[in-house]
Amino acid sequence: MTGTRQQLHNIGRRRAYAIWATALAVYVLAVFHRTSLGVAGLLAAERFDISASQLATFTVLQLAVYAAMQIPVGVLLDRFGSKALIVTGLVAMTIGQLWFSVADSFAFALAARALLGAGDAMLFTSILRLIALWFLVRQAPVVTQLTGMIGQMGAVAAAIPLSAALHTWGWTMTYATAAFLGVIATAAILLVVKDSPYEKGAVERIKIRALRHSLTEVWRDPGTRLGMSVHFATQFAPTVFALLWGYPFLVSGQGLTPTQASALLTWMTIVALFVGPTIGRLTAIHPYWRSMMALGVVGSISLVWAIVLALPVRSPLWLLIVLVSVTAFGGPGSMIAFDLARSFHRSERYGRASGVVNMGGFIASLTTMALIGYVLDRMAPGGPETYTLDDFRVAMSSQFLMWGFGAWMIWRYRRHSLRRVARVPGAFEALRDGSTLLPGISRDRDED
Missing domain, CATH: 1.20.1250.20 (MFS general substrate transporter like domains)
Structure with missing residues (x-):
């Protein structure tokens, strides 16, 4: 410790x-x-x-x-x-x-x-x-x-x-x-x-034969699974939008000019930059509600996407700005996952726990990219030049599968994590009061 x-x-x-x-x-x-x-x-x-x-x-x-x-x-x-x-x-x-x-x-x-x-x-x-x-x-x-x-x-x-x-x-x-x-x-x-x-010893010397057992312990911790679930549900939407499908959706699907589409992608980064510190401050003050904040982010993003995709015509520019702005919340929201991992693990295991958590969002991103591409190929076999708004409406709806699954995992592992915290004397009350983030390294270092 x-x-x-x-x-x-x-x-x-x-x-x-x-x-x-x-x-x-x-x-x-x-x-x-x-x-x-x-x-x-x-x-x-x-x-x-x-x-x-x-x-x-x-x-x-x-x-x-x-x-x-x-x-x-x-x-x-x-x-x-x-x-x-x-x-x-x-x-x-x-x-x-x-x-x-x-x-x-x-x-x-x-x-x-x-x-x-x-x-x-x-x-x-x-x-x-x-x-x-x-x-x-x-x-x-x-x-x-x-x-x-x-x-x-x-x-x-x-x-x-x-x-x-x-x-x-x-x-x-x-x-x-x-x-x-x-x-x-x-x-x-x-x-x-x-x-x-701290003095040397902060790095845990892991023997190869003990590695499997060590990773199993990290994975079994409900805090790890909760963090991975939060990252899975929040991170993929802005990643998929910014790195691959956002630009084609805005240009081919919504009829924006390349300049307008590029400006909206830049705006996404700016929004995330300003939202991040606010979410960070809230998670520090209200650690008990961190996973619920993540669910709020997922709900907000999916709601705006539902409105945009439900429209029978192209969305007005103001609504697309709202869509991009709310989707940007997923980036700061995904950082909550690492705060959860830090709370449930000592520093000697934080690298492994963070690695597992970090996989969540990128697995979701790759899966969503593939799903959208698969649907577009079936809807428009003629290639990108033939994409229409209806094609994108169906393809981008595949995101709801990931949001639904991710939200279910967050809810499930939140309950498991709280049960673990409740087994530590005084931990649950302290977590509700926001005075500590236990039971990992946080409790020890909060007293330094």
Whole structure:
């Protein structure tokens, strides 16, 4: 337990913020790399001579690798600590982006994006572990929200500035320059970041033969399943919309111009940036209601989508703005999942727990992307040029399956989690009062 180790540095103060700011800059870079193909789709199709389906494979493969890496990354994180994983992730992303800059075939470019996804997978949960160790309980939810939301500024940088660079410098120079940013970030991590404010021992030494048992214990904890359910239900809608199907839906389905559609996607990022700290503050003050807040986010998003898809004609612009704005709540809402994981697990197991939680949203995102694509292929076998509003109305309705399943899981595991909390003397009352987030590392560190 954290309370049995000697504390070497103050938490929640200047050193903590310096470490977090450095790691946050890395996360912004990771999001930039992750979304850097968004404005280069047409150039990529021309450079590699590929179809629209092959172009979509870049995004799907990258997310699939990201999701598949979460449990291995969680294990490695608990074994080696955040600093080692962040540096490894940066090296992988730098090599992947540099490889992508010189790739001249679809196969090589696809391998480069897979390596990029693997490096990206190592960063977010590593940063969450730094937050869990370096900040007080009352600070951590807001800092977590700020991490997720400020990180999305990387997506903004991957839009207009990257587009301008591509047209000015060309493909190879632009992506090679982006890769070089990883070298600078790696140097900053090595100089500034420290794994823990406590003496050595914060990293659990996991033996291979005990790994299966350890993961089983993490999975059986209802707090892990509750966190994964929250991430599953909240994260996929903005991810699917921003990375793949939002732009075609707005242009081909709703009749917006490409400029209007791009502006709405940018607006989604801006809304999430402002909503995040508010949700973080609410989760810190009212920990008992965290999963209910997530259900409120899911209900709001699904309600607005139901209204838009039920209209027999194209939606007015104001309603599409509302749709994009409410859908953006899913990003900050998904951060609640990691706060739940932090509450139910000691720091020695936080990496594994966060990895499992993080898989939830990306499994939902990949499944939803595939469902929408499958339905569109059946509705409009002629390809993207033949998509209509009716096609999108049916295809986008597949999201309701995921929202319904996710909401049911949240409700189910909320009850299981509360029963576990009730077994700890005084824990349930403290949780209702908002004085602590137990029963994981939070209780020990709240008393520091």
